Amino acid sequence: MKKNWPILVVDDEEVMCESMAAWLREDGYRVDTAPNGQKAVELAKSSDYAICFVDLKMPGGMDGIETMMEIRRVRPEASVIIITAYATVDTAIQAMKEGAQEYIVKPCNPQEISMLVSRILKLKKLQSENAILRKKLTRQYRHHDIITKNPRMEEILALTQEIASLRSTVLIRGESGTGKELVARAVHFSGNRAEKPFIVVSCAALTETLLESELFGYEKGAFTGAAGQAKGKFELADGGTIFLDEIGDISPKLQADLLRVLQERRFYRVGGNQEVEVDVRVIAATNKNLAEEVQQGRFREDLYYRLNVIEIKLPPLRERREDIPLLAEHFVQRISSELGREISGITAAALKLLIAYDWPGNVRELENVIERAIVTCHNGMLDEQDFCWLQKKDSTAQSWDVPDVPLGELERRAIVAALERKHGNVKEASAALGIDRSTLYDKLKRYEISHRN
């Protein structure tokens, strides 16, 4: 993946710049040239160069050392190699002191340069793999790890920054695979609790009793098999954040227990009689419409309001299609590196196909699709053929599971959904439903739906 490691050559002599660039291009690198320090820094701002060859002596303006310092200020990761025609110990020492990776005297043997470049890039590749693996291991994603240029997502990211250091409870809504946990982590790791634990509990995965002891811990002898005291997730998250995923699935008893913790920040371990006090920020997530669950009597209204202090609603991927190319390129780079496959990118035709697909499984599905394509790809570039099975999957008509409810209820749900999608805009919602505005107003009144909500 040499094209992923661009190189910059900086020299006031055009012959030197162009001949060196031509030689490196024969090796498959993308090479830019700059005739002076100012131009070099300008280029470094827009391109993430892996290596910069900088001539020490450049008449007028910035010299090689100044250029190197400026480039390193803009791109701390860039390796700078200082080139000089006259070697002196003093300049070599100064260059190395200021952060030059290497100091070479021209002309030098082609083997020397070739080995130097491959040694630096080998190190960079390892560093990049290490960063990816470390991030994966600690999963300490910050807001800049969420890749987007979608205005709604950008608003959400700005909001995560604003609320990061508050203790207010956050409710994140969104379909499966839209990145609810990633946003919760961004909130936690951007705020003043970042150094404290971030504990994840998947509420749907456990039965009521298991979830209770999982959340609140238990005392010795609380139940058969409770051989000793155990801390629950709330205690483990003390000082930090607890992320309650799929909160819409918890039982009425646990809803009551949770409400007490949210109100008082205190609870009893299972089988215990001593109160435990904790300082925990709660972030909950659900793919259900909790307001509707409240209306149906399946979710406590008081708990809903306790949780819904700050609401974040994540758009599905099909409503942020402009992010698909960005996300796809990101996954190609990350997954090919993890799997040790040399995949340089995705063809324009394949991207078109990905953009057109509806992504019911959202970003998670896109990630899995890219991984599958990388595993089966044989020519170093993902093309339409690598995603042909996706088209087939898409073309098989998706069956619509109509729930067993009265027709009126279906209509009510369709109206609520349309209003949600259009952010309460009645004109747009009525157009989406194929009815006129006055008809929609009649129906809103009939079903007692407030479009302002």
Next chain:
Amino acid sequence: MKALYLVAIGNVPEQVMDWIESTAAEWFPVPIRRLSPREIPERAYDANRKQYQSVEVMKLLAQIVPPDSCRLLGVTDVDLAIPMLSFLFGQAQVDGPVALVSLCRLRQEFYGLPADESALRSRLTKEVLHELGHTFGLVHCNNAKCAMSLATHIQRVDEKDERYCEQCGTQLVQRFSSLEAEVI
């Protein structure tokens, strides 16, 4: 149909040009033609290094590309270099119209050994394939046996086979057929 042109820059034995012509004809399915020899530009000579600046020779080649040429390969017997590197076996524009090879460091005499015609011919074949490969978009290959692998000293040239590896060969054929309508 556009042709692949050869041109001698300075004194190059006719026999060497014949070798190159037969190598080119074996690998590239286009007519092979020769331009009349050209003098090496005086400004190319670097008296301090006692070598010739390859960039100046490449500039000359770029000026004399015939209109019916798909690629132009210059051949010279002088020692080539660029400001950054102490020597070059040859140079090419990746995906561009011109390339250059030098016989100087391919000769056994350069290393103080007796002349060896078969070694020279073998090395020249590899370098011609290498530089012309660049002009058709190939970059250096990791397979040390492939003509497209990077040779930074003469032993590395000797380790190569007088051919492209399977992968580079396939890429070259694909590249050639996609360029066919455009350049030939």
